[in-house]
Amino acid sequence: MDLRYSESDLVFRAELREWLTRSLADLADPPARDDWPARVRYDTHWQRRLFDGGYAGMSWPREYGGRDASPSEQLIFLEETTRARAPYVGVNFVGTLHCGPTLIAEGTDDQKRDHLPKILSGDEVWCQCFSEPDAGSDLAGLRTRAVRDGDHYVVTGQKTWCSFGHVGDFGELLVRTDPDVSKHRGITWLILPMDLPGIEVRPIETVLGSSEFCEVFFDEVRVPVENRVGAENDGWRVTNVTLSFERGTAFVSEMVDALRMAEELAPSVHDVAERRELAHVVAELDGLWALTKRNVSQAARDGSPGRGAFMLKLAYSEARDRLGELCMRVLDRGAFDVHDERVEERLRTLSIPIAAGTSQIQRNIISERLLGLPKEQQWAKSS
Amino acid sequence: MNFDLSEDQDALRDGIRSLCEGRFTSERVRKGFDRAVFDELANTGVFSLRADGFTWADAAITFEELGRAVVPGPLVWSHLGHGLVDGVLTGLTRPAPGVDAIVEHLATADAVLVLDETGIECIAADALTNATAHDWPLDPLTPVHRVAVLPKGEHVAGPEVAGEWRRGGAVLTSAFQMGMAQACTEAATQYSLGRFQFDRPIGSFQAVKHILADMVVRAEVARAAVHAAAVTLDDPEVGDLERAISGARLLAGEAALKNAKSSLQVHGGVGFTWEYDVHLYLKRAWVLNTTFGTAAEHGDALAARL
Numbered sequence: 001m002d003l004r005y006s007e008s009d010l011v012f013r014a015e016l017r018e019w020l021t022r023s024l025a026d027l028a029d030p031p032a033r034d035d036w037p038a039r040v041r042y043d044t045h046w047q048r049r050l051f052d053g054g055y056a057g058m059s060w061p062r063e064y065g066g067r068d069a070s071p072s073e074q075l076i077f078l079e080e081t082t083r084a085r086a087p088y089v090g091v092n093f094v095g096t097l098h099c100g101p102t103l104i105a106e107g108t109d110d111q112k113r114d115h116l117p118k119i120l121s122g123d124e125v126w127c128q129c130f131s132e133p134d135a136g137s138d139l140a141g142l143r144t145r146a147v148r149d150g151d152h153y154v155v156t157g158q159k160t161w162c163s164f165g166h167v168g169d170f171g172e173l174l175v176r177t178d179p180d181v182s183k184h185r186g187i188t189w190l191i192l193p194m195d196l197p198g199i200e201v202r203p204i205e206t207v208l209g210s211s212e213f214c215e216v217f218f219d220e221v222r223v224p225v226e227n228r229v230g231a232e233n234d235g236w237r238v239t240n241v242t243l244s245f246e247r248g249t250a251f252v253s254e255m256v257d258a259l260r261m262a263e264e265l266a267p268s269v270h271d272v273a274e275r276r277e278l279a280h281v282v283a284e285l286d287g288l289w290a291l292t293k294r295n296v297s298q299a300a301r302d303g304s305p306g307r308g309a310f311m312l313k314l315a316y317s318e319a320r321d322r323l324g325e326l327c328m329r330v331l332d333r334g335a336f337d338v339h340d341e342r343v344e345e346r347l348r349t350l351s352i353p354i355a356a357g358t359s360q361i362q363r364n365i366i367s368e369r370l371l372g373l374p375k376e377q378q379w380a381k382s383s
Numbered sequence: 384m385n386f387d388l389s390e391d392q393d394a395l396r397d398g399i400r401s402l403c404e405g406r407f408t409s410e411r412v413r414k415g416f417d418r419a420v421f422d423e424l425a426n427t428g429v430f431s432l433r434a435d436g437f438t439w440a441d442a443a444i445t446f447e448e449l450g451r452a453v454v455p456g457p458l459v460w461s462h463l464g465h466g467l468v469d470g471v472l473t474g475l476t477r478p479a480p481g482v483d484a485i486v487e488h489l490a491t492a493d494a495v496l497v498l499d500e501t502g503i504e505c506i507a508a509d510a511l512t513n514a515t516a517h518d519w520p521l522d523p524l525t526p527v528h529r530v531a532v533l534p535k536g537e538h539v540a541g542p543e544v545a546g547e548w549r550r551g552g553a554v555l556t557s558a559f560q561m562g563m564a565q566a567c568t569e570a571a572t573q574y575s576l577g578r579f580q581f582d583r584p585i586g587s588f589q590a591v592k593h594i595l596a597d598m599v600v601r602a603e604v605a606r607a608a609v610h611a612a613a614v615t616l617d618d619p620e621v622g623d624l625e626r627a628i629s630g631a632r633l634l635a636g637e638a639a640l641k642n643a644k645s646s647l648q649v650h651g652g653v654g655f656t657w658e659y660d661v662h663l664y665l666k667r668a669w670v671l672n673t674t675f676g677t678a679a680e681h682g683d684a685l686a687a688r689l
Contacts, residue, residue, distance in 0.1 A: 001392065001440050002385050003614050003621040009384065072384040266689035276682030283630035283685060287608035293386040294607050301387060308607070311600045363596035364589065371572045371595055374587040 003293070005072055013076045016055070020084040023049050030087065033344075034210035040125060040167045043090030047122030056120040057096065060104065064116035071296040082256045089253065091164050091212070095119035095126035097250040099172045102189075106230045106238050111191065115170070127168030129159040129192060129216055130239070136161075137361050139174075140183045140236055144218060146175035146190070148232075152222040153177070153190065155198075158215065161355075165201045165214030168194050173223070178233050187235035191227040198222075208338075208347050243357065244309070250356070252292055255316050259285045261342065262323055269330050277326055284319040288312060307370050314362040317353040324349050386610070388444070395437075396444050402427055403452035409660050415524050416456035416488055421471050424449075429458065430465040439551060443558035443613035447606075450562025450639075453663050455524035457488045459555045459675070460496055463548045467539055468494050468505050476674070477533075484530040487670075489514060497533060498552075502545045506536035522666035552675040553628050554616055557609045557635035560671055563664050564602040564638035567646040570661070571595060574650050585649075594649055598642045605631070605638040626688040629681035636678055639668035 005013070027046070031038035050056040051065065058074045060066020069077070089096060100119050103112055118124040135142040144157025155175055162171065171192035178186030194201075198221040204213040230238040262282050269275050291312065295305035324346040328335050335343050353359040367373045388396065406423060428435055429449070432442050442462065449458060460474035470493030477499040478484050486495055489508060497504040514528035540548075572595055575586030585591050612631035615622045643665035647654035654661040672678065 001388060001610055001614050002618075003611065004618060005384050075384070263689050266686065269686070272683075275686040276679060278689070279629070279682040279685035280633055282626075282689065283608065283633040284604065286611075286626070286630045287604040287634050290386070290607035290611040291604055293384070293611075297385045297387040300385075308603060311603055314596070315600050315604055360589070360593065363593040366596040366599060367586075367592035370599060371568075371592075373572070373575065373592050373595065374584060376587050376589050376592070377583060 005076070009070075009072045009076060012073050013080060016077065016080050017084070019053050019055070020080060020086060023053065024084060024086060027087070033208075036167055036210075040091050043087065043092055044122035044125065046087040046090075047092045047096075047120070051121040057100070057116075060100065060116070060120065064104065064112055065120040066116075071300045075293060075296060078253055078256050082253065082260055085260075088257070091125050091167055092119070092122065093250075094128045094163055094168070094172065095124060095170075098128060099126045099170075102172070102238065102241050103229065105241050106189075108229075110226070111229065115191070124169045125164060125167055127162050127164040127171045127194065127214075127216075129162050129165070129171040129173040131161040132158060133160050137358055139239070140187065142174055142176060142187065144173075144175050145179070146177050146188060146223070148177070148225070149222070151225050153188075153225060153228075155190075155192075155218045155221040155223055157218050159218075160204070160213075160215045162201075162214045162216045164212045165194075165216050166203050167212075170194060171216070174235055174239060177235075181233070184236045186233050187239070188232050189229045189235040189238040190223050191229060192221075192223060193227075196221050196223065207350060208344065249305075249309075251313055251316050251352075255285060255288055255292070255312075255320075258316075258320055258323055259289065261327075261345065265323075265327060265330060265342070269326075274326065274330060277322070281319055281323045281326060284315070284322075288315055288319065291315075310362075310366050310370060313356060314359055314366065317359050317362075320349050320352050386607075386614075392441060392444055395441055396448060399427070399429075399445050399448035400451070403448055403454065407449075407452040407454050412453060412455060412524065412660075412663070415526070416491055418471065418491065420454070420456055421461065421491070424454075424456070424458065424461075430462045432462070434466050438613075439554060439616040440610065440613040442551075443554055443609060446555045446558040447562035447565075447609070450559035451566040453524075453563055453566065453660070453667055457492065459552050459559070462555060463552055464494075464496055467503075467544075468496065470494060472496055473508075474498060484533050486511065486514065486528045486530055487525050489528040490516075490526060495533075495536070496539075497536060498545055498548055500542060500545070502538060502542050503540040503548065504536035505539045506534055510534050510536075522663070522670045524663060525667065525670050549675065550616060550624065550628055553632045553681075554609065554613050556671055556675045557605075557612065557628075557631045560639035560668060561602060561605045561609050561635040563668060564598070564605060564635070564642040567639075567642040567661075567664050568595065568598040568602055571598065571646040571649040578651075591649060594645050598645050601634075601638045601642060605634040608634045623688055626685055629676070629685040629688075632676055632681045633678055633685070636668075636672045639664070640672060643668050 031042050054067060057066030058069045058077050062068045096119060100116060103115055132142050146153035146155045171194055173190040173192040175188050175190060176186050177188040198219040200217040202215045204215060206213060269278050291308045295308040298306040327342040327346055338344050429445060457473035461472045464472040471491055472494055473488045473492040474496035475484060475486060477497050492508045494508055495506045511530055514530045517527050520527050575591055576584050578585050608631040612627040615624050615627040647661045650659060650661055653659050
């Protein structure tokens with residue numbers, strides 16, 4: 001076990017720090033949170049700068065515009081960008097953290113060539129079309145139908161909780177291509193151009209007001225068959241590739257940001273009990289950062305981040321909730337103004353234990369896959 | 384940067400684990416700490432590890448395994464005092480004036496080490512003539528004596544060594560507790576698979592599975608934190624040492640206690656019996672949470688670093 005960064009890591013850190021100082025100096029202030037056209041410009045502009053600087057797609061292969069960075073460089077990148085308060089991934093979230101890794105693992109050469117460099121350069125914004133009104137935790141129960149018609153799938157149905165649906169150029173879309181087999185077997189993963197006729201997007205007003213979440217309605221939308229990722233009806237397996245990225249890595253950068261927020265809260269916490277609680281939250285986040293280092297080290301060795309990756313999202317959800325509640329108590333009546341980053345984050349992070357598999361689903365996965373416990377028996381409809 | 388156990392560390396862990404599985408069975412552990420236990424651990428090198436060139440991280444890996452088996456004894460003190468004082472060593476942090484000293488394993492010990500800000504004092508065990516044994520100790524495997532006034536001992540080390548012991552003791556105690564937390568998860572998981580109610584294993588009910596999932600996560604996060612603290616103790620330049628230690632102590636102390644209580648809950652009625660080992664883990668967790676800094680002290684220390 002060794003936590004010492006190498007000489008080349010230190011050089012990387014110094015160069016990155018210098019680049020961040022330079023690149024952030026003339027960056028405009030972030031736009032209002034409900035000004036979506038401006039947010040897209042801002043987030044994709046920053047993505048472009050990362051790309052031009054050689055810092056986009058840290059873990060991605062070079063042939064698709066990535067950096068192919070070592071695990072320790074990826075960790076340094078997270079530390080330094082957070083410390084420098086660089087813009088968060090924003091509208092590039094789905095592209096860089098979900099679809100990109102999925103296309104790298106499962107896409108055709110054409111699909112990789114067409115999309116991966118544009119995701120990294122900020123030229124393509126992606127959205128997620130997974131959940132449906134009746135397919136939340138039971139995602140595999142999705143019903144949006146795709147019927148093959150020559151070179152196209154004709155898609156009809158409804159998606160919800162589509163992150164960045166109203167600003168996405170492309171969507172990662174799960175459809176049912178075979179309704180006659182068991183639910184996990186008849187699902188297909190499609191690349192959805194959001195400008196196709198028959199798509200209607202309606203933003204969802206969340207507890208924060210305007211948000212990145214949308215409903216998306218499909219009325220006989222014709223998606224080319226060449227947009228399929230993986231084989232027809234093999235979409236559940238492809239989806240699990242995406243979801244494993246989501247559990248293992250997608251929350252790491254906001255976890256590091258939570259640590260920053262906890263450290264910045266410290267000077268305003270005076271009550272002894274609250275200081276001890278803050279210490280406990282920081283201990284948990286430090287522990288999760290250490291666990292991330294372990295996951296990354298194991299991934300470098302065996303290509304898979306090991307058991308720790310299953311735990312990160314659940315443990316982060318719990319720690320983040322504690323931090324959010326502590327912020328509210330420390331701010332007292334100062335918390336009535338949502339312009340305070342800490343209040344806005346308290347509201348936003350209410351979604352963390354729900355999104356990407358609820359904490360209850362995470363506990364099922366952990367107990368079944370890591371502890372080998374059986375699935376709970378099916379509920380039988382009584383007559 | 385490679386935060387995985389090295390091959391040597393894997394081998395060390397496997398060696399200590401097989402020693403514990405072979406020699407420190409529940410039956411043996413229940414007989415408590417004695418000189419034979421001490422000699423066996425000493426011969427394995429548990430106390431001399433660092434003098435033999437191993438790191439704090441290696442020592443933490445060793446204590447993690449001893450914790451899994453809930454091996455009794457003043458193991459951390461005997462490890463810390465190795466090379467400074469001979470024999471079986473117990474110890475404590477000096478109590479506040481007017482507060483009785485509670486000394487663990489006095490009957491087996493040769494010497495009692497008292498740690499405070501100014502350094503370390505060594506008192507011969509037989510000099511504690513005014514010590515009264517508890518006839519019903521909380522942890523049956525941690526016999527204790529109460530001493531109203533500690534006799535003056537020999538000053539054997541200064542504040543620098545005391546500081547190192549305070550930090551090292553916190554790391555090893557945390558490692559031991561984090562091992563206990565793992566063992567509780569495994570015992571409760573096994574029990575939930577074998578215990579049938581309503582014609583199915585109770586481990587198939589989500590109400591039970593979710594308790595077990597929380598246990599495994601708690602132990603794994605604590606494990607990463609304890610290993611990070613141990614590595615930072617070996618190489619203080621890689622992080623904020625006091626913060627890493629206090630964080631590890633908080634998470635490991637909590638993991639040991641909560642996992643033992645969860646294990647008791649999953650075991651149900653038999654978890655409340657003397658026959659099952661569950662209570663030994665719970666009682667040891669309480670005992671160890673009073674040593675090398677309480678949660679309150681480490682909470683204050685960590686908050687002060689922010």
